[in-house]
Amino acid sequence: MHVFILLEIEEGSNDDKANEQELKGVLPGDEVEKPVVGMVFCSEEQVRSYYNNYARSQGFGAIKVSANNGSDRKSRYFSVACARYGKQKSIAKDIFHPRPLIKTNCKAKINVTAKDDGRFIIARVYLDHNHALSPTKVRHFRCNKALDPHVKRRLELNDLTGIKLNKNFHLAVVEAGGYENLPFGEKECRNYTVKARQLRLGIGDAKSLRNYFFCMQKRNSNFFYMIDMDDKGRLRNMFWADARCRVAYESFGDVISFDTTYLTNRYDMSFAPFVGLNHHGQSMLFGCGFLSKEDSDSYIWLFETWLTCMHECPPKLLLQINVRLFKQWLHRCF
Known part of the structure; x- marks a missing residue:
């Protein structure tokens, strides 16, 4: 260069x-x-x-x-x-x-x-x-650790084709003529690849999702949704709750179960449902979210969005959640 x-x-x-x-x-x-x-x-x-x-x-x-x-x-x-x-x-x-x-x-x-x-x-x-x-x-x-645009693009393409990161990094080492000629290490490549995997929507998928949410809200004004975008304009996190979820929360929202251990979807996003019980002991859904990665910022965004959806009324008890992340959310909300 x-x-x-x-x-x-x-x-x-x-x-x-x-x-x-x-x-x-x-x-x-x-x-x-x-x-x-x-x-x-x-x-x-x-x-x-x-x-x-x-x-x-x-x-x-x-x-x-x-x-x-x-x-x-x-x-x-x-x-x-x-x-x-x-x-x-x-x-x-x-x-x-x-x-x-x-x-x-x-x-x-x-x-x-x-x-x-x-x-x-x-x-x-x-x-x-x-x-x-x-x-x-x-x-x-x-x-001195920096990834130029060419390397970033190649990492993304090779990751999409299924090439393992260690092989991808060794290819860069061979092209540079040795480890000493690279201004970055395998850790930097891994961190960028993880960040690039946040959400890769296909052509028209993001627009279709936004149009679907818009139509649902047009049918019922109580339908709530929120989309989080990254600095490059890519969809990162999302949350939605229909009118039935919001009404049910008013009556049965004392105890909420939150769990992100479900299988991810085709875009490698964690499914994050808010679940409670009604007076018959039946499970009820109070809202759904998709997270691109399970870090503090994503959880805080999801909790704050869900709290906004439920008219700033937090539950009395929240089960199955990382205590540290929950404390961070409570500190920001109250």
Whole structure:
């Protein structure tokens, strides 16, 4: 991958000396010009890209540690520092197995200020580290782990065709010429694949579902539904309850059973029904949901949506549910 960065050096006059530096696939040990006071960049992204490449060549990670924005929400100045910048306190509860501390109060960083013409200039530079650098392990740093669009697309396609993740990852290793040439690991591939599996609707399925819910609500205004979309506009979670469910809850909603251990559907979504008992001991359905993944955010969205559907009237007892997730929901609702 090629990264083009425009660098300029100010020499105390209005005449700027422009230099175009091409960083081709920067690897640990590659030569990257050290940051010096007076370097000028066209954008904040170029500053961070340059310092990330410099950090990768030297063997340390880089993070943005501070920033100040003006009234127009544009950056006035910011700092990019070593990933071990600042202090850290151990939060481990077991004193016999403390977690390793990453922060060492390293002072290595660059301070960047914005110019009136929209460019950014390096105002101060600190190059000294108080810890050993790790050029051979730099690819494992969080700032250097990234999946480009080509890799993401291939992971999704191979997952749809049934290729196992380990084989998919080993193929990327072979193409890159070794593990050391990959800016990501198998864990990052697995996390992205799980996220991409949230819900893959076929052509017209999402529209058909929305139209069906709309028609049901048009027939009966007491029909309730809610659809949760992700940041890419894909359907993620859904909930619905007809008029009969809502009326039955008013009479028999003291005790509710909630369980997501049912089989998933063709889209790998967990079925989440709200079930209760009537005065004859018969099961009654108080609402249904589909969850793309069983995490805290999905459960909280489902519980809050169901509570809205039932006129903000929570049950007296809720059975068969993860206690931690239920407490999080109660904390947000009350």
